[in-house]
Amino acid sequence: MKIPRSMRTYCPRCKTHTEFAVSLYKAGKRMAAKKGERHQKVRKRGYGGQKFPEQHNQAKVTRKQTLTLECKECNYKLMRKGIRLKKAEVA
């Protein structure tokens, strides 16, 4: 599905409707030195390593794509809840 590059919606900082730039949310890069990664490394040590089940067989074939909106006037960023799409692109 093609998503428009910009949309007009309410900005909580400007307290009015403004133009927002649209982009797709992308998870940040995992850093080995971060707290969660360090703790996971400790938890996985020794016998009985994995502390939560790893999912292997996914039932769903699509992912929810979150939209990141950025106000063109004050650069306030907000997220829009994603809908299930095979492929989303900002056009």
Ligand SMILES: [Zn+2]
């Ligand atoms: Zn704004």
